[in-house]
Amino acid sequence: MQQLRVRENLSEIIQYDVPAFPVKTSIDELSRYPNQSTICHWHNEWECLIMLQGTMTSFVNDHLYSLSEGQGIVINGNRLHYSFAGDCENAKYLVLLINPSIIGTPPVIDENYIRPFLLDPQRDAIVLRGKETWEKDAIAQIAAIHTLSCERHPLYEMEISEKFTSLWRNIFLHTEKEGETALRKNPDSFMLKDMIGFIQAHYAEDISLDDIAAAGKVCRSKCCQLFKKSLHQTPGQYLCHYRISKSTTLVSGTDLSMIAISEMCGFHGASYFAETFRKVIGVSPRDFREQNEADSRASL
DSSP states (O other), X not given: OOOOOBOTTSBBOOOOSBTTBOEEEEEEEGGGSGGGBOOOBBOSSEEEEEEEXXXXXXXXXXXXXXXXXXXXXXXXXXXXXXXXXXXXXXXXXXXXXXOGGGGOOOHHHIIIIIHHHHTOGGGSEEEEOSOSHHHHHHHHHHHHHHHHHHHOOTTHHHHHHHHHHHHHHHHHHTSOOOOSOOOOOOHHHHHHHHHHHHHHHHTTSOOOHHHHHHHTTOOHHHXXXXXXXXXXXXXXXXXXXXXXXXXXXXXXXXXXOHXXXXXXXXXXXXXXXXXXXXXXXXXXXXXXXXXXXXHHHHTO
């Protein structure tokens, strides 16, 4: 199991494929994540996803977008988002994180085309269904950037910059433009972001629904409503799944006892921790550790 690494403010800690070049790309599967779901996060980079197999739903700034095989989505920078599996058990996808600074534009282009897009509330996410020619071109451009970043032949950085510029121009021309205004986020998104941030910062502590609601400056009812509407789970379920996601690293990467891990991750007792771990991950913590140890030996 794996999970994204995020800071207390929910921003993802990203390690680029090459440190000095702001691109990160890979082929990923939601089955690798606890509960087949990434955690809520944001980053400055564009996030481009192409579905290779199965179905997936992406939450972006309080909206849900369903994706099936062959379709894609471009998530604008600084938007709170996460993805979870659809009906198919194995959601496999290409993911590309790329910083707009890679275009290296003069001020006039940044002012007229880059900043208006980044600040446009109508462009939180661009879904690529592959029905229109420009959508097919965008999907092909994302795939090409992925290939270039993986192969890294001479001058690949320049080619990626050129293709990303073409991708940006393509999407800019074919999507609704709100104009250069301050980003008008739904107030609910701020509240949810604060509550999720609180959980991720204090998951190891004994926190209650009142504590989570207070972090978002809302009542208990509103808190539950926001979690159900946006994350399709209760605050308690999100807290539980987040605790389990953090425990997987300790179970597989350390020799700590299950009692110690349960305490470090906010569970009251090793038995309850083991029971919950099995429900979410599908195996007991001890079996999970043994499986990871066997995989590590096999890879040597």
